Amino acid sequence: MPPTSPRPTRVAVVGAGIRAPGGVTDTESYWAAVVGARVLTGDMPADRRDAFGAEWDDLVTRGGYLDRPFDFDARFFDMSPREARTADPQHRLLLEVVWEAFEDAAIPPHTVAESAGVFVGVTGQDYRRWLPAEPNSYTTVGNGHSFSAGRIAHALGLQGPAFALDTACSSSLVAVHTACRALAAGDCDVAVASGVNLILSPHTTREVGKTGALSPDGSSRPFDAAANGFVRGEACGAVILKRLDDALRDRDRIRAVIDGSAINQDGRSATFTAPNVEAQTRLIASLLAATGLTGADIGYHEAHGTGTPLGDPIEMAAITAALRPGPDGGAGDRTLYVGSVKANVGHTESAAGVLGLIKALLCLERRVIPPQAGFAVLNPRIDLSGTGVVIPAAPRVWGAEAGDRASVCSYGMSGTNAYAVLSAAPPAEPAAGPAPGFMVSARTPAALEELAGRYRKHLAELGEPGYPAFAYTATHGRTRQRRTAWVEAGGVASAREAADALAGGREHPRVRFLGESEPLPWETSGAVRNVATVPAYPWQHVTHVADVKERR
Missing domain, CATH: 3.30.70.3290 (Alpha-Beta Plaits)
Incomplete structure (x- = not known):
C-alpha cells in the first residue's frame, strides 16, 4: 500500500519571474501571450545555428526560443567577464529571473538571507559544447547542475538549503514540491523554486529526436487530432514561496496559494519512458484526498500536454478518472477546463512545470480561462463525452460552472510525476498611506x-x-x-x-x-507592508553573445 500523506502545509506564492519565447519578460507579457492564444514557436535564431552550422541541418529545429539568451549583466552579480562567459547561460538566466521574482515579491534578498532556500530544476548541459577543450578554473563551477543553485545562493547571500533537481521534464514542479516540503519542515522560511531550459547545441536535440517524440513538422498541438509530437522550447521561471501563515503575518502580496503538492513514480510501465495512467491517476487522487478536496473543486487543470500520440490519451484518461466533474464524479453538471501552455511556447522541459504553475496562478488572479492555442479537433483517441472536461477554444470567464481551484501536472521522461493544487489569494488588507x-x-x-x-x-x-x-x-x-x-x-x-x-x-x-550611507527620507517599520506590482531592475547586459561566440 502507498504511504498515507499528511495534510500539506499551505504555501503562499508571493513573487514570480519569467522569461519565455516571443519576448515574454514578465507575468504581464506572459498572460497577454497565453490569453491571446499566441503561438510563440518559430525558426531557430542565428545565435544558436551559426555556432554549429551544418550539424543542425538534419534536425527538427523549429521551437520556442528566447530572445538573446546569452546576454547577462555580469557586473550586477560581481562576476568578471571571463567567469561569466564560462558559466552556463542557464545559470546566468536563473540569476536574473530569480532576482526579478524577489523584486516581484517586494522582498530584498538580504532581509531573508539566513532562512532562504534555493531549489532549481535543470536538465540540459549543452553549453559544455561551446567551451574550449582546455578547461579553466571556472569551467566546473560554471556548468555542473549543482552550481546552478549554489551560484544563486552565493550571489544573493542565501543560507538555507540549496540544490538542483533533475527529473527530466518534471524537474521544476518537483523543485516547487521540494521547496514546499522544506518550508513545512522548517528547513527554511522563504524558498526560491525555479526551472530553466536552453537549447544551445545540436547534441540534445539529436538525442531527443531519436526517441521519436519530436514533431516532424515543428508544431505543438496538445490533445489535437493533428498532434504528432512536441517541439523543444526555452524558458526560465521562478517563484518565491512562504508558508501562508507567515505571508499573512508579514502582509505580503500573495499571488496564489499552493494548497498541496505531491510526487510519485511510474514504476514498471510498458517501457522505461512510457507514461503510466495508473500512477498519474493515483498521484492526483492521493493529493486531493490529502487536501480534503475532490475533482469538483478543480475548475482549471494545466496539463503536461506534450502533444504526443501516446502521452496525450494516457494523460487525459488520468485526468478524467481522477478529476472528472461529471455525473459519475458526483458533481452534477460542473465543468473542468483543461489546457497546456506547450501549445504556445513548446515543451520547455525542465522549466515546463514552473511555467505551468505561473500560468495557473495568472488564471486564478484574473478568473479567466485562456484558450488552447491552435486547438481545432480533439484527438480521436480521447473521448470526453459525459466527463465535463472542456478544452477551451476561446477565452472564458471563470464562473460558477467550474470549481474554484486550479491544478498543474508535470511528468518526467524519467518516470517522476508531480502535481500541485492552487487556490486564489485571500483578500488583501486595505492599503496604507500616504506616501512621501x-x-x-x-x-x-x-x-x-x-x-x-x-x-x-x-x-x-x-x-x-x-x-x-x-x-x-x-x-x-x-x-x-x-x-x-x-x-x-x-x-x-x-x-x-x-x-x-x-x-x-x-x-x-x-x-x-x-550618498551610499545616507538614510532614506521615508523610514518605516518592517511590519507595515503595502505591496504593489512595480517594474523590475533593468539589466544592462554587459556580457553579450558576441563575447561567447569567440569561444567557439
Whole structure:
C-alpha cells in the first residue's frame, strides 16, 4: 500500500519571474501571450545555428526560443567577464529571473538571507559544447547542475538549503514540491523554486529526436487530432514561496496559494519512458484526498500536454478518472477546463512545470480561462463525452460552472510525476498611506535612468489610489544599489513629472541623489507592508553573445 500523506502545509506564492519565447519578460507579457492564444514557436535564431552550422541541418529545429539568451549583466552579480562567459547561460538566466521574482515579491534578498532556500530544476548541459577543450578554473563551477543553485545562493547571500533537481521534464514542479516540503519542515522560511531550459547545441536535440517524440513538422498541438509530437522550447521561471501563515503575518502580496503538492513514480510501465495512467491517476487522487478536496473543486487543470500520440490519451484518461466533474464524479453538471501552455511556447522541459504553475496562478488572479492555442479537433483517441472536461477554444470567464481551484501536472521522461493544487489569494488588507515619495536605485547611472523611465511609464497607467503601494514597494521592496535617487512626491502627477526628468538625465527640484550611507527620507517599520506590482531592475547586459561566440 502507498504511504498515507499528511495534510500539506499551505504555501503562499508571493513573487514570480519569467522569461519565455516571443519576448515574454514578465507575468504581464506572459498572460497577454497565453490569453491571446499566441503561438510563440518559430525558426531557430542565428545565435544558436551559426555556432554549429551544418550539424543542425538534419534536425527538427523549429521551437520556442528566447530572445538573446546569452546576454547577462555580469557586473550586477560581481562576476568578471571571463567567469561569466564560462558559466552556463542557464545559470546566468536563473540569476536574473530569480532576482526579478524577489523584486516581484517586494522582498530584498538580504532581509531573508539566513532562512532562504534555493531549489532549481535543470536538465540540459549543452553549453559544455561551446567551451574550449582546455578547461579553466571556472569551467566546473560554471556548468555542473549543482552550481546552478549554489551560484544563486552565493550571489544573493542565501543560507538555507540549496540544490538542483533533475527529473527530466518534471524537474521544476518537483523543485516547487521540494521547496514546499522544506518550508513545512522548517528547513527554511522563504524558498526560491525555479526551472530553466536552453537549447544551445545540436547534441540534445539529436538525442531527443531519436526517441521519436519530436514533431516532424515543428508544431505543438496538445490533445489535437493533428498532434504528432512536441517541439523543444526555452524558458526560465521562478517563484518565491512562504508558508501562508507567515505571508499573512508579514502582509505580503500573495499571488496564489499552493494548497498541496505531491510526487510519485511510474514504476514498471510498458517501457522505461512510457507514461503510466495508473500512477498519474493515483498521484492526483492521493493529493486531493490529502487536501480534503475532490475533482469538483478543480475548475482549471494545466496539463503536461506534450502533444504526443501516446502521452496525450494516457494523460487525459488520468485526468478524467481522477478529476472528472461529471455525473459519475458526483458533481452534477460542473465543468473542468483543461489546457497546456506547450501549445504556445513548446515543451520547455525542465522549466515546463514552473511555467505551468505561473500560468495557473495568472488564471486564478484574473478568473479567466485562456484558450488552447491552435486547438481545432480533439484527438480521436480521447473521448470526453459525459466527463465535463472542456478544452477551451476561446477565452472564458471563470464562473460558477467550474470549481474554484486550479491544478498543474508535470511528468518526467524519467518516470517522476508531480502535481500541485492552487487556490486564489485571500483578500488583501486595505492599503496604507500616504506616501512621501519613493526611491529609484540601480548599479549604474544608465540603469537608474532606464528604471526611472519604466517607473514613469508605470505611473502613467496608475491611478491615484495605487500610488501609496507603488511608492512603498519601490522604496522598501527593493535592494538599495550604489546609485540612489529620492523622488519627493505625494501623488501620481508630481511623481511622474519627476521620474520623467530623472529618466532624461535632467535635474528636477523633487529629485535628489543620496550618498551610499545616507538614510532614506521615508523610514518605516518592517511590519507595515503595502505591496504593489512595480517594474523590475533593468539589466544592462554587459556580457553579450558576441563575447561567447569567440569561444567557439
